[in-house]
Amino acid sequence: DIQMTQSPSSLSASVGDRVTITCRASQNISSYLHWYQQKPGKAPKLLIYAASNLQSGVPSRFSGSGSGTDFTLTISSLQPEDFATYYCQQSYSIPRMFGQGTKVEIK
């Protein structure tokens, strides 16, 4: 199985801050990497697919980069509605695996 490791596991930030979350795969997954946002009591929501493509309807302050084993999700200017938990997920192979999540909290 391909293991996905996110860092940090949590962070505190203020509105307007630039936030970066990293995800590392245990082996090369090309660009088969997606990012999801989850708010309490809700299902995860797709933000970024194939490492760097913005899902329809997602604000442009979200961006993704990387390929191979190292990936990054960036929020350019954190907004109040962005406080949530973020997950990466690989779709290179079965079983699909998720990172453990990064909780973004209000500073």
Add this chain to the structure above:
Amino acid sequence: QVQLQQSGPGLVKPSQTLSLTCAISGDSVSSNSAAWNWIRQSPSRGLEWLGRTYYRSKWYNDYAVSVKSRTTINPDTSKNQFSLQLNSVTPEDTAVYYCVREDNRRYSYWGQGTLVTVSS
């Protein structure tokens, strides 16, 4: 717009079978471009993919090794839905269960989630 509506009991006794159904609107379970997945989430295990069913001229299934011996995911073309059966449950199977549509290898549509508690 694709919508997934989950149904099933929220409480299951240990050793019994967990059964959930996911009704699909806006797409077909027999789609040649989608796959229909079950994913669960718990504090101890995080987001855990359980398995999927999909149609590519015939039906296919994939399952996570951790649950393969206890799990069946079946399509129901007459009702345009798919189901999850997890046998011999223990308290460790307590989780929120999601049905999810996969297209182009990404999870673009999720059901509302069902909290299933395994307890006597």
